[in-house]
Amino acid sequence: MDRDITEIDGACHCGAVRFRVRLSEGLHSARRCTCSYCSMRGAVAVTANVGGIEIIEGEDALNLYQFNTGTAKHYFCSKCGIYTHHQRRSNPNEYGVNVACLEGISPFDFEEVPVNDGVNHPSDGGKANGLAGVLRFIRNA
Template sequence: MDKNIDEIDGSCHCGAVRFHVRLKNGLHGARRCTCSYCRMRGAVAVTANVGDITILEGEDALTLYQFNTNTAKHYFCSTCGIYTHHQRRSNPQEYGVNVACLEGISPFDFEELPVNDGTSHPSDRGNNAGSGLAGILRFIPLK
């Protein structure tokens, strides 16, 4: 896996939503999160700046979900239900992009992933902000 990729195509499971994205730091910034939504979603995300994702097909198939402060915008395919990307609460100028939607990339390609402390969101921590890291998730294949 080339973690230095800077542009890549992606799609949801059924292919109704297809997109092209320019990644901010390749696959180097891949991470998980412990917030209530990410815990249930279980996706691995990488970063793109707002404006660096182009929906090629299926913009009308994207559905928006928001909760709590309604700052973050979570997009998913209304046909197959797969989360494709979200506009971040921690930085609304960035998108988190689901690596499982990127061509040729699997969440299981990453041996270790940092897990952000989303239950103690940076916007809520104020001056008590720590590293924001909750832990490390490891995948050890049984080959």
């Protein structure tokens, strides 16, 4: 896995939504989050700047979900339900992109993934860039 990759294609599970993304930090920015939504979603996300995602196909199939402050914008395919990306609450100039949607990448390719403390969100007075812990995947021999 090339962690320094800068551009990569992606798609939802059914292929209705296809996109190309320019990653601002490659795969080095892989993170999870403990906020109520991310805890249930369970995705590993990497960072792209706003304007760094080009929807190639299926923009009309994307649905938007917002909650709480309404700042974060979570996009998912209306056909298969897969979360593709979201505009971040912590930095609305960034997107988090679901690594499982990226061509040839799996969340299980990462041995360790830092987990941000989304319960104590910086926008709510929590510690900025606070880590809640690390998620590890240990492959069976």
